């Protein structure tokens with residue numbers, strides 16, 4: 258891990274020197290924030306789940322994802338990138354947030370994330386989806402209106418639960434009301450399952466979100482989904498928010514609000530690779546609830562999603578040519594050809 262050259266990022270512990278199951282569980286066995294002078298990306302845990310409406314337990318998500326990330330290796334062949342080699346990634350530990358006062362917790366998350374985001378991009382490990390609101394406040398302060406790319410079985414644009422405005426089902430309505438979103442460029446992917454009423458969808462659109470429904474994934478395929486995604490996001494500052502329940506319960510049983518008929522982890526990782534070159538400013542992975550997990554299935558999926566996001570961050574910058582046309586089909590074929 259250690260290097261004498263300050264220009265070379267400090268990478269993960271070497272699995273041939275220290276066994277992968279040994280040592281403190283930082284994400285991907287990366288250095289802690291206090292072990293390096295500077296960082297490009299900080300992995301940050303937010304152990305908070307007081308905003309959930311069904312199964313609790315996502316407060317244990319950050320620790321579980323870290324534990325499940327021990328097998329991640331330095332080179333990503335699918336994107337031909339070493340995500341820890343071209344940018345300094347650190348694990349900044351967990352924020353301390355009040356589990357008994359959601360309002361105070363949101364303030365603590367906003368303050369903690371703002372401090373860290375001043376030094377680099379964030380990959381946030383939740384926690385329930387409530388945490389996306391304070392994170393979007395931070396992103397808006399840094400970048401202006403944000404194009405949110407939201408992977409989830411659920412819209413999370415509902416108004417209140419039991420009269421409560423700040424919950425894991427409401428962050429994107431609050432964000433839209435607060436003017437944090439670029440309303441022409443936000444997108445839900447993976448929405449499925451029963452709603453309360455048809456207006457849930459039209460209201461979500463009015464709040465700024467186009468939708469790729471999970472049922473459309475079958476006909477669009479990965480390439481078609483990437484094309485729709487890139488067309489919607491354009492060159493705007495993109496915040497990627499991934500509720501692990503976008504995956505089918507077969508691929509992510511350890512979550513609070515499971516819905517049948519979801520994406521495979523292979524599909525999700527492939528769509529995320531389609532973000533290569535997009536202007537991704539930060540990301541989160543939320544709703545991992547380890548008490549409902551088996552054999553680290555959900556934790557491993559979340560860890561790999563994080564790895565793919567870090568790989569995309571390492572490749573941030575336009576790759577779609579001066580005319581802005583992106584050939585999603587070619588991108589997928591290129592990636593397939595290398596396997």
Ligand code: MN
Pocket residue numbers: 409410411500502503514544
């Ligand atoms: Mn969800």
Ligand code: MN
Pocket residue numbers: 386409411413425500544
């Ligand atoms: Mn959600």
